Amino acid sequence: PPPLPVLPIPSAAQLKWQRREVIMFFHFGMNTFTDSEWGTGAEDPALFRPAALNATQWMDAATAAGASLAILVAKHHDGFCLWPSGYTDHSVRASPWRGGRGDVVREFVDAARARGLDAGIYLSPWDRHDRRYGDEVAYNEYYEAQLHELLTGYGSVSEIWFDGAKGKNATNMTYHFQEWFQTVKQLQRSINIFSDDGPDVRWVGDEKGFAGTTCWSTVNRSMITIGEAGIENYLNAGDPRGRDWVPPECDVSIRPGWFWHKNETAKPLSQLLEIYYNSVGRNCVLLLNAPPNTTGLVEAADVARLRELGSAVSTIFGTDLAAGSAARASSERGAGFAARNVLDGREGTYWAPAPEDGRRNGYWIELRRPAAARPFNVVRVQEHVALGQRVERHAVYVDGAPVANGTTVGHKRLHRLPRPVAGRTVRIWIAARRGPPLLSAVGLHYDPFAVADTM
Ligand code: IPT
CATH class of the missing domain: 3.20.20.80 (Glycosidases)
Structure with missing residues (x-):
């Protein structure tokens, strides 16, 4: 359940x-x-x-x-x-x-x-x-x-x-x-x-x-x-x-x-x-x-x-540059709560960690993009707020390097990056939370109108 x-x-x-x-x-x-x-x-x-x-x-x-x-x-x-x-x-x-x-x-x-x-x-x-x-x-x-x-x-x-x-x-x-x-x-x-x-x-x-x-x-x-x-x-x-x-x-x-x-x-x-x-x-x-x-x-x-x-x-x-990625996480709750749910474009499905996960190091979820995936300069993170808003602090890493961080996520958090990045792996760390984080979506986008980062 x-x-x-x-x-x-x-x-x-x-x-x-x-x-x-x-x-x-x-x-x-x-x-x-x-x-x-x-x-x-x-x-x-x-x-x-x-x-x-x-x-x-x-x-x-x-x-x-x-x-x-x-x-x-x-x-x-x-x-x-x-x-x-x-x-x-x-x-x-x-x-x-x-x-x-x-x-x-x-x-x-x-x-x-x-x-x-x-x-x-x-x-x-x-x-x-x-x-x-x-x-x-x-x-x-x-x-x-x-x-x-x-x-x-x-x-x-x-x-x-x-x-x-x-x-x-x-x-x-x-x-x-x-x-x-x-x-x-x-x-x-x-x-x-x-x-x-x-x-x-x-x-x-x-x-x-x-x-x-x-x-x-x-x-x-x-x-x-x-x-x-x-x-x-x-x-x-x-x-x-x-x-x-x-x-x-x-x-x-x-x-x-x-x-x-x-x-x-x-x-x-x-x-x-x-x-x-x-x-x-x-x-x-x-x-x-x-x-x-x-x-x-x-x-x-x-x-x-x-x-x-x-x-x-x-x-x-309209274009999600995370499409076609593989997803894995610090843990999964089991059937129906897989990490890949963040990629299915549906509001009702979400990744949930296993109950015993994350007690010490925080929770994470990682996307591994296809080899030829295009650069992105916007990261979208969404919580399944139907079960409450949980994330208190989070950070985004691309190929191991920090590119964005913030506090709350809620229904939708958009991070604009200073410049487009073309990395293979995108990892979201949840460093603090009011309860096990439930993420309904992680998306990667390219904003051609971007002028500067105001993260
Ligand atoms: C301001 C009101 O004080 C506030 O109660 C709320 O209704 C708000 O408008 C809605 O915009 S008054 C405004 C001149 C700041």
Whole structure:
């Protein structure tokens, strides 16, 4: 049988989320039309009039980037609702768009499903428009009612985003996060809840798309207060002694702002790849934001950049230069847990060492490549995190020489090498671990876009 789990372990929904690796964010709303990031809440709904809104075009952009889930900002801090909420007048219903009969949330979820993507929703707790804000009972009732609208009216929602952002001079207001989270789970069983402290997915602590080089999927939720300054480092690295499985999500925009601004442009491919390595390559899911413009479309140049990213990732990782290697390890658990499982391209199979292995010298697994194998400059290591995150320290050797090392691995760790190497044997040493290491994959890749090592 498989080895025992090392607690905590992910839920099925968290595992599914982790394997998505890249997901998309769409910040669109009143700010798009006022050229701002944080609207005041006093905006005239008549300003919201995208001439050619086409959510299918957004989904095609998401697909080009390799994303399988798209999250819509349904209400940002300015309080303007992109669906015709029954609990406020400040919504698309009061705008000229589609004659006041439009519903961006509906168009978004329909377009996502038509393209085979899952949908998620962001509903800002901070609300600068609603007059109930500041009245604890009235505003929490309003917020709960909108959760009901969004989570019962639009089919299955895969992720919901609770942003801890709040202006320095914002009215004092106690959010009933615990009630909200339980409401969400009552309405959608398999949803993942994002906030600084999960419960399912946590913020990574910055908006640059960079996780810590050490990145645990585990934290102690009791250490985290949502929206509080000073928790960033804890969120960035996680906690090897964490009792809660709350893996990090890296939210970052392809442009400087979250919303579309006339004078901003998308980051270059090199920067997006850097973000990819520092998020997906450090045990995170990358939540990439692409802001549609005032016509309601993602700009062609942005779509092109997303496509470049998607195809660069396919180019790098579509070919595994470990293919055809022979695999051996410090020990094997026996039938079904062989070292060669790291080469089969399947998430569910893994190498497990024999129970008595590794007590003194650490564990290792080694690939012996075919004679004519091509050079590589990226090493991919993956843990079978379904049974818990275990690796605390590891190193990579090629033909006996050290080429890379690091701390955590988790779902995926990517090491970029300073230059391509063409060695025959690649050995991964696991020097410290919370339990016997279980590796689901070791891959070797060639990145033609590589500029420099930032290991
Ligand atoms: C920051 C919030 O404080 C934090 O709670 C989280 O929601 C995060 O946003 C998401 O990006 S505010 C931001 C201006 C750093």
